[in-house]
Amino acid sequence: MSAAPDYRLHRNAFGRLVFTAADGAVCEGVALVRAFPISAADAGFALVDPYGHELAWIDRLDDVPEAWRTLLAEELASREFMPVIAQIVAVSGYATPCVWTVETDHGRTDFILKGEEDIRRLAPPALMIADSHGIHYLIRDRNALDAHSRKILDRFL
Structure with missing residues (x-):
């Protein structure tokens, strides 16, 4: 002290x-x-x-x-309100805009991804995703996500 x-x-x-x-x-x-x-x-x-x-x-x-x-x-x-994504459950499609269903540290939620440019790379391996309402979601380590989540994410990166 x-x-x-x-x-x-x-x-x-x-x-x-x-x-x-x-x-x-x-x-x-x-x-x-x-x-x-x-x-x-x-x-x-x-x-x-x-x-x-x-x-x-x-x-x-x-x-x-x-x-x-x-x-x-x-x-x-x-x-500060930045939910941390633990799992990507589903996406409505691989063309934007699309609806993402995710599990976060605040529970399950849906958001609209307007465009691929709304997924920003931070210091590797972190990512930040901005939804259509301006809420930012954090993925601390994309490599720590489950295989299904990584597969979905890879289609957008």
């Missing part, structure tokens, strides 16, 4: 995160943003004001007081 930060964090009556600097300056509506949400999700966080200006940097959440960890974890959960 490093030295205690020289700022304070709390939620106001409206549930918004409030940052109080060492000099007493107060900023409401602060957001916690991951620097590398996929490749290094556990390291590198910025507290930013509503205009995107960095107020403070946090190397690791373990570096902040324990009382803040829950607060910051809640903030991240409210901002």
